[in-house]
Amino acid sequence: MKGIVILQYFENENLLSEFSENNLLVDGAGETICDMLTISPSLSAIPSASAILDASNYTIQAVSFGKDSDGYRTHAHGLYFNLLLPLTPTGVRVASYESASLSSYHGSAMPFIFSSAGFALAPYKLLPKYPDPIDTRLETKNTAVFPGLASFIVGNDVGQNLNSLQSLDEIGGLEPFGTGVSPGTYPPNIGIAWRILSSPSNIDSVIVSGVYRGTFNKVGSMDYSGYVTMMSSSVVQGLQFGGSAVTNISGLSIFALSNFSSTGRVGYHVTLSGGDAGLAALYGGIYHIGLWTLDMKSLLESGQTPPYSFNRYINPRKYRLFAKKTFNQDITYITDDTSIVPAISGAFDFQNKAININWTLIF
Amino acid sequence: MNFFEELQPKGHLQIVKLFPSGQEEILLDEKNVIVSGFGVGLSYLFTLSGSQRITDYQLERFQFGVCAVQAVSSSVFKLDYPISSIAHYGSDTKLLLVSATQVRNGTNFPNQVFGIIPHKNVTRVSNTSVRYTIVLDERTLNDLGNYGYPGGTDAALREIGLFMKNPRGDASTASFLCAYKQFSSIKKTSDFSLVFRWIITL
Numbered sequence: 001m002k003g004i005v006i007l008q009y010f011e012n013e014n015l016l017s018e019f020s021e022n023n024l025l026v027d028g029a030g031e032t033i034c035d036m037l038t039i040s041p042s043l044s045a046i047p048s049a050s051a052i053l054d055a056s057n058y059t060i061q062a063v064s065f066g067k068d069s070d071g072y073r074t075h076a077h078g079l080y081f082n083l084l085l086p087l088t089p090t091g092v093r094v095a096s097y098e099s100a101s102l103s104s105y106h107g108s109a110m111p112f113i114f115s116s117a118g119f120a121l122a123p124y125k126l127l128p129k130y131p132d133p134i135d136t137r138l139e140t141k142n143t144a145v146f147p148g149l150a151s152f153i154v155g156n157d158v159g160q161n162l163n164s165l166q167s168l169d170e171i172g173g174l175e176p177f178g179t180g181v182s183p184g185t186y187p188p189n190i191g192i193a194w195r196i197l198s199s200p201s202n203i204d205s206v207i208v209s210g211v212y213r214g215t216f217n218k219v220g221s222m223d224y225s226g227y228v229t230m231m232s233s234s235v236v237q238g239l240q241f242g243g244s245a246v247t248n249i250s251g252l253s254i255f256a257l258s259n260f261s262s263t264g265r266v267g268y269h270v271t272l273s274g275g276d277a278g279l280a281a282l283y284g285g286i287y288h289i290g291l292w293t294l295d296m297k298s299l300l301e302s303g304q305t306p307p308y309s310f311n312r313y314i315n316p317r318k319y320r321l322f323a324k325k326t327f328n329q330d331i332t333y334i335t336d337d338t339s340i341v342p343a344i345s346g347a348f349d350f351q352n353k354a355i356n357i358n359w360t361l362i363f
Numbered sequence: 364m365n366f367f368e369e370l371q372p373k374g375h376l377q378i379v380k381l382f383p384s385g386q387e388e389i390l391l392d393e394k395n396v397i398v399s400g401f402g403v404g405l406s407y408l409f410t411l412s413g414s415q416r417i418t419d420y421q422l423e424r425f426q427f428g429v430c431a432v433q434a435v436s437s438s439v440f441k442l443d444y445p446i447s448s449i450a451h452y453g454s455d456t457k458l459l460l461v462s463a464t465q466v467r468n469g470t471n472f473p474n475q476v477f478g479i480i481p482h483k484n485v486t487r488v489s490n491t492s493v494r495y496t497i498v499l500d501e502r503t504l505n506d507l508g509n510y511g512y513p514g515g516t517d518a519a520l521r522e523i524g525l526f527m528k529n530p531r532g533d534a535s536t537a538s539f540l541c542a543y544k545q546f547s548s549i550k551k552t553s554d555f556s557l558v559f560r561w562i563i564t565l
Contacts, residue, residue, distance in 0.1 A: 001402070002369040025370035031564030033405070037563070038487045041418040055417045059409050184453035235410040256410050262469070264402040266409045361409060363402035 001025055001363050005289070005325045008356040016353075022078065023325040023359070024131040032058055032293045032320060034096045040294075051306040052296070055107035062227040062292040062319055063252045063270050063357070064184075066160035067330075070127040071284030073113035076194075078269050079144050091193030094282050096207055104335040105196050105206040107284045128287040131326045138288035138324065160288070161185035161280060163222045185283045186222060187214035187275050192245065194282055210349055215273035221251035223315040227292065228270055235260070250276065255358075264363040274350030277332045285330030291359060292319035331355065372397045372565050376523070376544045379558040383501070391546050395561070398439045400466075400539035404530035412533030421485075422563070424477040424538050425497055425528035427504065429512040431521035431545035439543050441467045442524050444513055449476055451510050456503040464537040465526070471537055477526060491523060495525065497559040504551045505518075519548035523559060 003023040007014040035060040076092045097100070097109040110124045119361060129140045133331045137159030144157040163186045195209035216222035221229055231251030239255060257265040268291060280286050295318040308317045334350065378387040407413030408420050424429035430444030446452065449460045458523050465475040484496040508516035516553065522545045527539040551557060
């Protein structure tokens with residue numbers, strides 16, 4: 001068994017570039033298959049437990065995105081830009097440490113991790129954790145925006161990019177975005193203003209600005225912890241969504257050719273819309289992606305029995321990492337620096353752009 | 364733990380001759396081959412296009428065979444010469460035996476004989492390993508030479524296969540070969556039992 005990750009960059013549905021590389025199947029893949037091989041058939045006789053034997057409990061159910069540990073304490077996560085600067089105009093603000101002639105934001109140029117008062121605490125080390133078969137989450141080091149203040153931000157050290165922005169869509173005010181304490185990475189459907197500043201202390205030093213609208217939060221496919229849920233109940237429905245070619249479904253879906261049983265190739269697709277990719281870039285980018293199954297053992301041990309309905313606000317599901325891919329460069333990297341050849345060139349607007357992630361598992 | 368990008372399922376088979384006195388003699392302790400049927404079954408599971416019951420993806424069936432001349436590779440999809448009749452397992456056997464369909468390279472072959480591994484004989488030995496134990500007691504699969512199998516009056520056990528129950532979710536159970544092992548001739552008699560301990564590691 002192995003996996004292949006293909007990234008496709010689109011603009012106006014035209015393919016700009018494509019990138020393909022093998023991924024790592026972690027031990028969680030073997031654990032899930034062993035769970036499947038050893039679950040007791042006798043549970044079928046117990047009405048309240050028979051749902052445990054549903055095949056969907058043992059397949060891929062989510063995808064998520066992450067970055068380096070230090071990245072959660074700088075970029076747009078930084079208190080300094082979001083708390084100490086004037087609250088208005090609201091929105092996401094980051095400081096660019098590159099030439100002011102560039103209208104893009106590159107996390108790798110960030111020199112420091114800042115304190116809430118704006119002091120440089122330490123040099124920023126952009127070191128995403130290398131993939132390891134024993135990994136159980138995307139970033140193994142601490143990913144809390146403020147380590148030690150877990151009560152302030154519930155569940156913030158989960159090893160991946162969180163999504164606290166849905167509150168702006170429907171709940172309102174639970175976790176207001178742009179206050180700097182927000183660990184969220186993905187924009188609300190109604191949009192969020194952003195601006196890249198040339199000076200970390202001057203709100204008026206705008207290099208470039210805009211508004212990002214998120215598709216994950218538009219369709220409600222991502223929960224608070226950043227898991228994008230499976231939206232197709234079978235490969236048939238996945239193909240109805242458009243298979244591997246879709247650029248407008250920001251949920252996870254399955255695709256496969258009709259000969260999958262002889263090739264053993266099963267595909268999973270998710271689209272990062274321009275808004276979702278753009279805001280993720282301002283929060284430090286995406287270096288890890290992971291495929292997840294349900295962690296049936298954990299769920300059953302905690303007294304939860306299926307079905308486990310996805311709920312993006314209070315998701316009862318617990319996930320187990322199945323496969324992981326770590327990139328050496330931010331996959332949301334976009335620049336108008338003509339001296340390099342990025343995946344997407346141009347200004348930092350992600351207008352009409354999208355990133356398709358097609359992840360094929362070969363059994 | 365696997366340090367490669369590929370997750371390569373592995374199997375290990377131990378065959379033990381067990382005498383009524385309790386004395387054991389190890390006849391075989393070797394790796395086996397995980398064949399492509401395992402991948403076929405998993406692809407039905409992960410596309411959610413096969414059976415909706417997870418138990419249909421379990422390796423709950425086995426076959427024994429009396430010939431071992433086919434080349435062994437991951438593309439093997441059947442035993443060389445499987446025991447073809449329930450009666451040949453012995454009238455007093457304690458094994459649970461069924462006649463069902465086997466899928467061979469995409470084609471259904473009905474009326475094949477399978478033994479069922481009781482779930483109590485399926486043991487999780489680590490997070491990523493499962494052990495299947497198959498016992499041929501003193502009353503089972505003796506004197507195969509009487510039935511005209513290859514080898515004549517010296518017909519002996521030469522191969523074993525593990526099968527996934529029914530991954531396609533067919534109305535009539537259709538099983539896929541997932542793991543296969545050939546071994547040196549074992550002529551089973553009523554003097555001993557044979558214990559097959561088969562560990563699959565993912």
